[in-house]
Structure formats: C-alpha cells, structure tokens
Amino acid sequence: MRLPGRIAAAIVVLSDVEQRKRPVSEALKAWGINNRFAGAGDRAAIGNIVYDALRSRSSLAAAMGADTPRALVLGVILRGWGESPEALNELFAADSHAPEALSAEEIAGATADLSSAPEHVQADLPEWLIPSLKRAFGDDFIAEGHAMTGRPSLDIRANALKATSQKVAKSLARFTPEETAIAPFGLTMPAGPRDARTPNVTTDEGYLKGWFEVQDQGSQIVSALAGAKEGEQVLDLCAGAGGKTLALAATMGNTGQIFAYDSDRSRLAPIYDRLKRNGVRNAQVRAPNPGALDELIGKIDRVVVDAPCTGTGTWRRRPDTKWKLTPELIALRQSEQAALLEQALTFLKVGGTLVYITCSVLPEENDDQVVDFVKSHANVETVPMATAWRKALISDLPEGLETPAGGLMLTPARTNTDGFYIHLLRKKA
Known part of the structure; x- marks a missing residue:
C-alpha cells in the first residue's frame, strides 16, 4: 500500500474505534482480518497513524478545525509526519484508493499556530483533568502532557536468573538495543518516526529461552x-x-x-x-x-x-x-x-x-x-x-x-x- 491508501485505512480504523467504542488494538486487528492483502509494514504504518492521532487528539482537532477521524488522521500526516499539503494532494490525485483532496481549511491546519490555544489543547489533555494535573506537575503540566503524546520505546529487562544484559544485547543485535538510563538490567529500542515498525522481540531465541522479558x-x-x-x-x-x-x-x-x-x-x-x-x-x-x-x-x-x-x-x-x-x-x-x-x-x-x-x-x-x-x-x-x-x-x-x-x-x-x-x-x- 502507498501512503494515500494507508491514510484511507487509518480513517476507517479510527471511525471504527469511534463508532463501536472499542479499543484501538481490536479495531486494527479487525481491519487486518478483513484486508488480508495488507502486509506487516502496512499494518504497522496504519497503527502508527491511528495511535499518533489519539495521542495528540486535542491539538490536532484544534489545528484542523474538526474532531473527525479524517481531520485527525490528516493532522497527523501534515503536522506530525511532515508531509506538505501540496505533495499530499498530488499523491491523492494519482491514487484511486486515496481520500478526497484536502480542503482549504485542512491545508491551513498544516501550519496553524496553537501557541495561544487553551492550556488543555497545548498539553493534549482532557480539560476537566487540568486541576488535578496542575496539582501533580505544577507549571510543568503542559510539558508533561506533551511528553505523553510521544511514541514509547520498547524496553526489555534481562532476566538475571538466566542471562546478562550483554548476552541479551548480543542476541538482539539486529535491533541495536541500547542500555536504559536508569534500570540496571534494562535495554531499550527507541521508537522510530512515521511508519517505523516496533521490533518483534518475542520471537527471538533469547525470549523463548527466558533470557529477557518485555517490561517498560x-x-x-x-x-x-x-x-x-x-x-x-x-x-x-x-x-x-x-x-x-x-x-x-x-x-x-x-x-x-x-x-x-x-x-x-x-x-x-x-x-x-x-x-x-x-x-x-x-x-x-x-x-x-x-x-x-x-x-x-x-x-x-x-x-x-x-x-x-x-x-x-x-x-x-x-x-x-x-x-x-x-x-x-x-x-x-x-x-x-x-x-x-x-x-x-x-x-x-x-x-x-x-x-x-x-x-x-x-x-x-x-x-x-x-x-x-x-x-x-x-x-x-x-x-x-x-x-x-x-x-x-x-x-x-x-x-x-x-x-x-x-x-x-x-x-x-x-x-x-x-x-x-x-x-x-x-x-x-
């Protein structure tokens, strides 16, 4: 699938989440079952778009002028993934599976300035929770909220009963794991941008032998x-x-x-x-x-x-x-x-x-x-x-x-x- 098809699929999945009130993981699984032509890379990219849209839902809706699945997905691609409106419209015009062309309002949303937006919009947090989060974080609550919109890393803990961190790192060398900053037996694989896939470490020999566990x-x-x-x-x-x-x-x-x-x-x-x-x-x-x-x-x-x-x-x-x-x-x-x-x-x-x-x-x-x-x-x-x-x-x-x-x-x-x-x-x- 090319980017326009992935965007269209993400809109479908996010619409399913909204209409059926079910977890994202279930909606993505259902879409994959119904669209078996999509490869693992396609499914990963579509999942990235949907999750990115929900992480930053408040700010994306404010920038794009709507809280619809289409607006949120386009907001991710334009504001998060860095595609230009012009390039995106060209891709849409050349792909029969693409959504409709961007409107003038959607094009404007690509560069909308949110610096004077309400605090909960800038922090991408539910408005009614702001008093509680201000108690927790004080003046840092917007920065804390913004950090929660990022993609999480994949972290693992070397099982000291069976292996060392060095042994596990060698087993997973193809994923270039790094030592965690604090946890003494931890290794981490930072999340990538755009359509990057999360490593599937649970099929690794080391995991099957109990050398490590996936743990934040x-x-x-x-x-x-x-x-x-x-x-x-x-x-x-x-x-x-x-x-x-x-x-x-x-x-x-x-x-x-x-x-x-x-x-x-x-x-x-x-x-x-x-x-x-x-x-x-x-x-x-x-x-x-x-x-x-x-x-x-x-x-x-x-x-x-x-x-x-x-x-x-x-x-x-x-x-x-x-x-x-x-x-x-x-x-x-x-x-x-x-x-x-x-x-x-x-x-x-x-x-x-x-x-x-x-x-x-x-x-x-x-x-x-x-x-x-x-x-x-x-x-x-x-x-x-x-x-x-x-x-x-x-x-x-x-x-x-x-x-x-x-x-x-x-x-x-x-x-x-x-x-x-x-x-x-x-x-x-």
Whole structure:
C-alpha cells in the first residue's frame, strides 16, 4: 500500500474505534482480518497513524478545525509526519484508493499556530483533568502532557536468573538495543518516526529461552525500588500476569518465597508459563480461592500492591483511554486502592514494608491515597525514597522525582518511561 491508501485505512480504523467504542488494538486487528492483502509494514504504518492521532487528539482537532477521524488522521500526516499539503494532494490525485483532496481549511491546519490555544489543547489533555494535573506537575503540566503524546520505546529487562544484559544485547543485535538510563538490567529500542515498525522481540531465541522479558523501564525501576531481599517472604498482592513477580524473583536470586496473588483469575492465567520460562523457583501462585492467603497474615516481610488504577501513566501506549476517563472511574479506583492498602497491612509483620505502586500520574490515586492511609494508621510510617533509591540503584535520587508526600513519580518527561508512582511504608510496632 502507498501512503494515500494507508491514510484511507487509518480513517476507517479510527471511525471504527469511534463508532463501536472499542479499543484501538481490536479495531486494527479487525481491519487486518478483513484486508488480508495488507502486509506487516502496512499494518504497522496504519497503527502508527491511528495511535499518533489519539495521542495528540486535542491539538490536532484544534489545528484542523474538526474532531473527525479524517481531520485527525490528516493532522497527523501534515503536522506530525511532515508531509506538505501540496505533495499530499498530488499523491491523492494519482491514487484511486486515496481520500478526497484536502480542503482549504485542512491545508491551513498544516501550519496553524496553537501557541495561544487553551492550556488543555497545548498539553493534549482532557480539560476537566487540568486541576488535578496542575496539582501533580505544577507549571510543568503542559510539558508533561506533551511528553505523553510521544511514541514509547520498547524496553526489555534481562532476566538475571538466566542471562546478562550483554548476552541479551548480543542476541538482539539486529535491533541495536541500547542500555536504559536508569534500570540496571534494562535495554531499550527507541521508537522510530512515521511508519517505523516496533521490533518483534518475542520471537527471538533469547525470549523463548527466558533470557529477557518485555517490561517498560519505569516498571523495572519501581520493581527494583520495592527493595525485595534474598530470603524474604514477599506477597505480590496484585500480581496480574506476573511482570513484577518475575523482576522480584530475579532481585531475590530465586531465594526466599514470593506469593503471587490476584483477585482476578483471568489476569493471573499467563503467570504460570512465564514463571516456567524465566526459571523462577521461589514463587507460589495463589489463585483467588476462599482463605488462599489466610496463613500469611502478620508473617510477610514485604507486600507489593501494584494497585488497579486509571492507567494515566500509560497514555502513550493506550491513548484512547485518555479521552474515555471519567470522574466515576477515578472514584472507583480510589475505593479499590484504599481497600487494598488496608488488606496489605494485615499481612505485614512488624518492621515489614508495604510497597504501593500505581501506573497513574493523578494525585488522587497517589499522594492523596497514601496521606489518608498514614493519617488513619499510627503504626505506619514513610520510608525515605532517597535511601531506597541508593540501595536499589546505586546512585543518588535525581532531583524532581519526589512527590510532596514522600513518594516518587516517574513520567515520560522526567525519566523517559511510562508514568509510575511508588511509595514505601513501614509497619511500626
């Protein structure tokens, strides 16, 4: 397919997303099934256009004068991919699969100046969330929002139980991986421009042998900051598919014991094969059956709560969720998080550590949640993040990452990672 055909296809996919209210991944898969003539490069390019359109939806709509799939897709090509209106119209005229020629308004949108546009437009964020994001980021919220419109890198973590970073890098040399800036066992492959394809590393021999896992550097960092030690008893209370369980096992050198639990049986399903492939021997999976964790009450050294959240830190990867978020969903997640913190505390022994993690950048799910919890529990205190950082990452904590309540926030703008929040709490006598 040539560019005009890819543009037309992206408009169709984005229209499907809008009309059927379904995830982008599902709409792209459905389009591919119905258009089997399209090659892998075509599908990747179409996906790039659709995701780029949703990441920058607010600013593209403002520039192009409309919020339609056509306007957003053309906005990506003109403003993001750098095609000129004249060249694009020439391509359209020569291709029977092309959309209609650009209108005068669409041509003007290619160079529209948004410097005086409303703050939420410049930041490409939902307008109703601006007060919350200003609390989180202060005057930097526009830069933080803009960073969330970029494409994420593909990050992997070398599994120290089976391989070194150097061994993994050699196995993936054809993709020219680079060392991550912070995570000690991480490698990264930055996203390319325009129609660049993301490397498919899960077919690599090293992946199949358990040498590495796909894991955002931010997730690797908070997994390291959890501070799990060799020989400890650790409860991963929201283990899901097991990404952090695997990282904890490697940190612990396959010693001690990790109890991997999740209240949703379907989320937990992939963990069994992943544990086997990674060579993890110190993890027990606890399915959500009655009394599954009863004997652990008051006996655990470290409880990791990777809490259900709005996922605002993953907007680069799931940009459609940015525009679907509601106050009701935030309230639901807050209720779930508060309940999990209460539950987690019951499992800790005196002197144990509660590790609270979200992939959200909203203070309502992060500092606010922890402040309320500490206020209502005299036997809980915050562990200094600077100390935890030095122990886990053997360096000084970079400036600007600590939150007012003593947690830590990673973001695309600050650390070139997904957005993650972590707070460490110690149970006192």
